[in-house]
């Protein structure tokens with residue numbers, strides 16, 4: 001049995017790969033950087049597992065389809081849509097082409113891979129890595145937050161459909177808060193705070209094992225989630241604007 005992880009070359013995806021490898025699961029690793037994936041595969045193989053490397057840029061729809069065609073023959077128990085990125089800045093000023101690329105990766109790739117996995121496999125779980133940003137409109141991180149809202153709403157609704165159909169398959173949603181990874185550098189966010197990436201991956205891993213529909217890593221973030229549910233939107237906008245300005 002295999003676990004597939006997109007965005008496995010760094011951050012949360014890489015740590016999840018280590019955890020599954022320790023558990024003896026075979027892995028299929030996806031990201032753009034062949035070099036980093038090959039290096040990671042070398043580190044993981046001593047666990048006595050098979051590791052396949054699939055260097056694909058998933059912001060291309062054709063690549064998403066090619067990936068599914070290549071892996072159809074494997075028994076994939078968990079399919080983790082983790083690849084994604086953000087871009088900080090005022091909406092009026094940020095680059096359109098970059099944002100379209102981000103939407104292709106954060107939304108379209110997740111949409112297409114979730115659908116094609118559910119259509120081509122008969123058992124297993126999709127895990128979609130969203131964000132705490134999904135719960136509130138986020139000034140100066142607007143496109144990213146909106147893209148993760150899409151991931152949340154799609155994943156929760158499809159998971160409910162599967163349960164109603166008495167399918168054994170699930171779509172789990174994961175909403176991390178800030179985590180110390182390359183994400184911040186790519187998003188041009190200047191922050192040092194955030195959860196340790198190993199700790200975050202551990203919590204996600206445990207949640208996936210329990211097949212929890214909805215995973216928020218960390219007590220603080222669970223509290224923050226409750227805060228978003230009871231706070232008027234104008235206050236949330238003000239709070240999230242100030243948080244983003246501090247980056």
Ligand SMILES: NC(=O)c1ccc[n+]([C@@H]2O[C@H](COP(=O)([O-])OP(=O)(O)OC[C@H]3O[C@@H](n4cnc5c(N)ncnc54)[C@H](OP(=O)(O)O)[C@@H]3O)[C@@H](O)[C@H]2O)c1
Nearest residue numbers: 007009010011012031032033058083084178179181182183
């Ligand atoms: N870190 C945070 O604070 C935080 C908070 C909430 C949610 N998240 C979410 O967690 C997920 C993982 O982020 P991270 O923090 O681990 O960031 P990261 O360290 O930057 O990892 C991102 C991964 O995605 C891959 N990737 C980027 N663009 C890609 C593309 N076009 N095609 C295929 N793979 C691509 C990267 O590899 P290559 O560069 O080799 O392609 C890398 O493996 C993302 O969905 C992010 O939105 C992160």
